[in-house]
Amino acid sequence: MVSTIQNTDVKQKDADRAVVVAVTSRAVFEPGPDDGDDVYGEGVAFPLLQALQKVNGRLLEANPAESLLFDVVLITTDSQQQQQSSRIISSTRHYGLEVSRFCFSSEEDFIESLQNNNVQLFLTTNGNEAPQASQGGVLSALLDRQIAFCPSEQLRVMFCGDAVIRPDAGPTPLSRRAAQSFSAQLGEMQQRIGVFGSPLSVVLVTSRGGRDSCGEALRTLRSRGVSVDEAYCLAGAPRGPILSLLRPHFLLSDGFSCLED
Template sequence: MLPAVRNSDAKQKDADRAVVVAVTSRAVFESGGADDDEDQDQVYEVGTAFPLLQALQRVNHRLLEENPVESLLFDVVLITTDRRRQRQSSRITASTRHYGLEVGRFCFAAEEDFIESLLKNNVRLFLSTDRNEAAQASQQGVFSALLDQQTASFPSEQLRILFCGDAIIRPDTGPTPASRQAAQSFSAQLGEMRRSFSVLDSPLSIVLVTSRGGRESCGEALRALRSRGVSVDEAYCLAGSPRGRMLSLLRPHFMLSDGFGDLEG
């Protein structure tokens, strides 16, 4: 496992306060039809998670506008496990620079030890388009979520994060206690960020959706989030209705549960 490489183009965040979000490079960049080792000078096409990284940056910029010495900021780590792309590290860094992405570190790890890299980099949230990767990380106590191409890739001026209320009111369904604890820690940090902005014109929107039960279930989930310091901008009680259509309307960048969140309808 290679150590994480700091991005000299980006200002480094406070290690004690920053919320480290790791995203797989293949979720951020697509091959664009040219993925040969010799093609180091060509930048990658943007992928599913590109709008997500832009939304994270907007939150950081607004936090610093509100408080120039703010240290509770998102710190993005781009992680690469694909061997071919690891040989193209200069192309990954060049693509990041080309698109103006504020990536703090680049991490090149083998598939068998990428979780160790997440732990060493103090990752608070791991995002991937690969279900197996996200599930493996969650089982090892790293809070993880699956990126869905139809929703995560939709450009938005807001970072839109959806909480699964059903998992919140039934926390024992998560894969490991460590993962649930990591989820609660991330939620608390997210809530603190949200409190930095007013009700209107916020670059961060937190949405709650409960699929099962009635208003009582939704109320229970709201109270659980408030106990962690998380205020919700929107709440929806589906009472057993399929959530696919609602997700297509809400278009969250990703969905969180207390264990392993996905975006299936």
């Protein structure tokens, strides 16, 4: 069963133009004891939501009528947290997070909740949910609880160049198209924001191959309108050290990914 609550405190985004990002509530808020406190603590994805709001704010500064904005949906599949739905909503209000909708579903039905909300990017800390969503055609990324908190002033998106130049490696044709569509939307946002002091940063990392592979990935992203701020050719070296240094909010690779290896 899927239940969706619209947040009347937040102006709803244009359903035809907004980029819908779904994040699990347990990634945004740290679960704690039911001690009577109405507010959850900040989770690993908390700075991500703040960074998404920074991008929206800059887009609206440039054009108050802008419709190409991030639209955040909070997904809750944890039965214990569902029993405390009012606490999730009050925590969102307390921190000033611009969440448009709260979606509560069982673990079996969460793919349906993503599809019903036209989600274009799903972010979770659950290692089972990310690949399931990707198989269902939703672009997904696995958030890493082990890395230090990412900055909240700038949204940092990292692309795996190997997936960019080998789109056939994605789990399903739907997820591959979703990845291409999402990157094009990011590129459009970049063009509207401009380069100076941008709250949106795109990083490219190629794990395999040499400079030619990196160059091919750069050209592919540019063909989608994406401007790459930094590019790293690892040539077989592990990604872990560079990820720890750059601290991207999420890594997009083959339809679903994690910030490991």
